[in-house]
Amino acid sequence: MKMNKKLLALILAGVMTLGLTACGGSQEETPAENSGEESSTQESSGATYTVGICQYAPHDALDAATQGFQDALTEAFGDAVAFELQNAAGDTPTCATIANGFVSAGVDLILANATAPLQAAVAATSDIPILGTSVTEYGVALGISDFNGVVGTNVSGTSDLAPLDQQAAMVQEWFPDAKTVGLLYCSAEPNSQYQVDEVQAELEKLGYTCTQYAFSDTNDMASVTQNAADNSDVIYVPTDNTCANNAGVIDNICRPAGVPIIAGEEGICGGCGVATLSISYYDLGVTTGEMAVKILTGEADISEMPIEYAPQFTKKYNEAICADLGLTVPEGYEAVA
Numbered sequence: 001m002k003m004n005k006k007l008l009a010l011i012l013a014g015v016m017t018l019g020l021t022a023c024g025g026s027q028e029e030t031p032a033e034n035s036g037e038e039s040s041t042q043e044s045s046g047a048t049y050t051v052g053i054c055q056y057a058p059h060d061a062l063d064a065a066t067q068g069f070q071d072a073l074t075e076a077f078g079d080a081v082a083f084e085l086q087n088a089a090g091d092t093p094t095c096a097t098i099a100n101g102f103v104s105a106g107v108d109l110i111l112a113n114a115t116a117p118l119q120a121a122v123a124a125t126s127d128i129p130i131l132g133t134s135v136t137e138y139g140v141a142l143g144i145s146d147f148n149g150v151v152g153t154n155v156s157g158t159s160d161l162a163p164l165d166q167q168a169a170m171v172q173e174w175f176p177d178a179k180t181v182g183l184l185y186c187s188a189e190p191n192s193q194y195q196v197d198e199v200q201a202e203l204e205k206l207g208y209t210c211t212q213y214a215f216s217d218t219n220d221m222a223s224v225t226q227n228a229a230d231n232s233d234v235i236y237v238p239t240d241n242t243c244a245n246n247a248g249v250i251d252n253i254c255r256p257a258g259v260p261i262i263a264g265e266e267g268i269c270g271g272c273g274v275a276t277l278s279i280s281y282y283d284l285g286v287t288t289g290e291m292a293v294k295i296l297t298g299e300a301d302i303s304e305m306p307i308e309y310a311p312q313f314t315k316k317y318n319e320a321i322c323a324d325l326g327l328t329v330p331e332g333y334e335a336v337a
Contacts, residue, residue, distance in 0.1 A: 048080035049296050050082050050105070050107045052083075052099075052110045057087070057089060060281075061239070061265050067285060071289065072287075072293065092116045095120035095121075096124070098120070103128060111288065112133070114135065115132075130154055133284055133285055134281065138155075149306045160279055162313050167199060167262065170315075172206050174327070174330065178234045181235070182211050183238075184225060193214075196236070203236075232259060237268055250272040255324060255325070258325060261273040266281075269316060280310070283311075315332055
């Protein structure tokens, strides 16, 4: 019986020792878990990637593309991505200054929002990944003949090219009795030249007499626009950044003259046009941001990434200008917001 009591005492002592050891282990693990959580939080709050954004000018289309791009990256990386946003205010030499600054700062990726920033970024670096957006035709922008859709270097991106033949067809849909069409654009923007050449060819197939009216910058924009309004039944304006940034100037000349404008994108249509076949620049920016995520994480090689295009196009009209000009809106059009 005594032996049994001693044995029982030994067993109880062992159980107590094990219990204390287990409790001690639990207390040591809790700080370790908290430490891991703190470390994770610190990592997520640190800027892992720095992305330089060069936007050509402050207007609705480019603003929307930039916002979509930032939103896509922020959704993927949270606080682990930082943006260096610079706006060239429509000045091409400033684009070069901005791009060279990004290279000196060693950013991880450059977003070139429009043709001039893309050209500047390509001239500045052959190493840092460059994504373009709001660029109509990369072959034209980069001087690549027989462009097959893949740049093959440190450059890729998205295009805002809408079907130009369908834009030309809109002129006929709205103004079947018109005879002359003026094509108004800035000669400093190579992709604007590309668009008016293509649209003119389509319009001439439809029987219209076409004249191109090119201005060099904002200094001669008003006089060239007046000339176009004086000699055209209808005016076509492509996705031209200078026109977009000065749509009010065009509207102040063309609307009082009773000359309607078919626009290449929604922002220009909202400022001076009667109708457009447009894309969502915000969605285009999101697509560009998703491409950036793949590049930054190493999921994709930019030299192998094809240029991506907007998946859908929407017919829109400017309610106020249509009313002022007494125009009847064809079926299938949405009002510009």
